[in-house]
Amino acid sequence: MSDTLKKAVTEALISIIPEGSEQNIVESGALGAVIVDGDQVGIILDFKDNAPHDVQTLRTLVENTAKTVKGVSAVNVVVSANKPQKEAPKMGVGGKSAPTPTNLPGVKHVIAVASGKGGVGKSTTSINLALALKAKGLKVGLMDADIFGPSVPTLVGSDEKPGIKGKVIQPLEAYGIKVMSVGFLIDVDQPVVWRGPRVMGATQQLLKDVAWEPLDVLVVDMPPGTGDVQLTMVQQAVISGAVIVSTPQDLALIDARKGITMFEKTDVPILGIIENMSSFICPSCGSESHIFGHGGAKETAKTIGCDFLGGIPLHMSVRESADSGQPIVACEPDNPISKAYLEIAETLKDKLSI
Template identity: 50%
Template structure:
């Protein structure tokens, strides 16, 4: 089967006209973030925020003309809100918050409840695994936590929301795989070790950078969640991007999160950033399930000596200070790193190891808290009468 090229996609999109400007969307600079990989095509169409609600037919037309090209297996287009002055200013940088993506407290779960539910109607509970900064082992924790939850007998999904640095395909041994689309509109998630998985890493080459602005990332995240056939899922683990930016706000606003888990290492600078992440979730009314201290200590594989390379106990102390639960500590050990690099996470490749047990203990605590939250939600508010 012939492979479609970026130029072929752009040629097809030149036949799609903006109904107001009477020119094609390529010439107008509206097509951004085009990615083509093994027949899977994804791109964003930047529009004025006020016109966005009326341009859904334009998005569908663009998707349709690309889907009709020989060699295209799936076509995915998203509408994104552009900066003032037109799509051609995209290279000037800066972030634009799309509609409904403001800052401040009380907006995460307090309005538009029916809207978030429509993204994941078959998922019972969603938890976000986050960190204030990169390099603390958040993705490794997310994947091993998801697998440990699966070992509790739950139906589990993992959504890799780290658009700029997706790692789920490699860590789950799925590098080079692509999701399939039975109807050309929705996608089937991949499966790794019994859990369902979706990641931007399945759409682009592993070494290819994704140069997208905030609104494009938000649109892509929403579409990936909405257009995937997850099936009946007990728990979805979302591996969040590091930091507290547009992607994090999009997920907290559009997905009904049962709670968030914050990952940190023991040193002060990591704890400072973890505190920022935790406070972000509190501002948008997302329950904090607890803090995990990763790389908590190092045990010498030869003599068994325990060494606190990054300090020790900082996350536990911080949890007490911030009045949230401490979920557990995971050591700094070569087996955790090497198994992840091989696509064989330690929870499944070395299930009897103390490191795998650490993840299972954390998973049990997380599931207990989710169940407690579900029970409290079913009971509703309790009133005391004299």
């Protein structure tokens, strides 16, 4: 059935000839792949050095054409193209040529907050870092790129649905920053069961189909690991730098190094490492204990030659504020933990020369 549907979609796409081209997208070789998952279809178009004149119009035309095929209920289209370059084409992970990333309109800097594994407090770090940058006088947005486990709706305490003007999604506003997450578009208990093409398409839409501008900084809360979302991000948008979040123990640091290596291979600068849960502050007596070890992230930063941005203690107030949708930097700005985030934000502001 999937082969039959794939053939039918491919035949339907033969009718599409991009403006300025003499061949349809199938004969020209622009049709990179048609991926069928039940009644859902993912289409990848790669125009290499011959970018179409109106990508959005073409994407819509391809989606609508594919939807006319019997048995197709949903279509997701990913379009990529390289800008002509005099030097050798940029290589992506695995040695394959990669699309050339572009600047987001009206966004001066994009910062990726990443980790090699889950459970290290990356999302909590992302929201508080975004709010700390806002407290430094910057216009800030927060994009939740964790498609399978979106946390931003909980962290900002909102279940609103974003508006749409034309084909542009209007981000929500929380605590003075623009926020957007796939979690605002689906029910909180609804699992996201998508394969690569749909994940890549959703990531691209969160980046480029959202009215982010004007922003000084867009903070992107990345999913853990080094998969489709990470590659889509570095191929679609110019990223000013990555902030790596890790806990002190060796296992987390090993995975953090993998994330660092991925960014280095894709020419994304490493702005530094944050050691989260660097120590435990007893809520009763205020004593400090290093229950996960201590100093591992700082030593790792020294070893790989990047900056150690600072350590964030493990404290009940951070967890409570995250669960209640009241980020600690916004609601308790004088808290020592908030001040730690503010110091890191000041460092990043200097690094980006804002």
